[in-house]
Amino acid sequence: MAIESACVPLPSEVTMPLSGWMLVKNKDLPVAYTLVAGFYGALGNVIGSLVAYWAGAAGGRPFILKYGRYILVSKHDLDLADHWFARYGDPAVFFSRLLPVVRTFISFPAGIARMNVPKFVLYSFLGSFLWSLGLAYAGYVAGEHWEEIRRWMRPFDIPIGIVLLVLVGLFVYRHLKANRRPELEPAVTTPDPPIPPHL
Secondary structure: OHHHHOOOOOOHHHHHHHHHHHHHHHHOOOHHHHHHHHHHHHHHHHHHHHHHHHHHHHHHHHHHHHHHHHHOOOHHHHHHHHHHHHHHOOHHHHHHOOOOOHHHHOHHHHHHOOOOHHHHHHHHHHHHHHHHHHHHHHHHHHHHOHHHHHHHHHHHHHHHHHHHHHHHHHHHHHHHHHHHHHHHOOOOOOOOOOOOOOO
């Protein structure tokens, strides 16, 4: 969660259900332990979010656009997060933590706007806790029926693997293309105003 929230592409949609599943497979723990998984998921999210927050606060939007490409942060992603923050203000940090994509990048505009840090941490933790808890619980429920799920899914292992590889490839290609576009577009120049004739 810390890695994802620092805008490195490691989706919580994979890591948190896996943590819930591991509670069943390895520990045989009761469902209440998904609260623990949710807590640590939210804690990791806050740590990574603070990294992104301070990047936005220290470097501003130009810094993020310049160096974000190395971790596949596109201008479109940043524009989306900017739109959410501009429209909903500080509460956008809480609500965005419950949504895919924008949840990862909302820390940048919060940092650029110098949002109050304790409030940022609180909103990030609460929203991320609900998100992490839901994913961990889904993994827990799936873990209880893992053998049945594996028996049903086994014939589709190879097609699913191919589809996932294609999706990852498209994701990387789209972000690399979006990040290269500003470099390729020629600068727009405006003509100098006409000089009035001297009388």
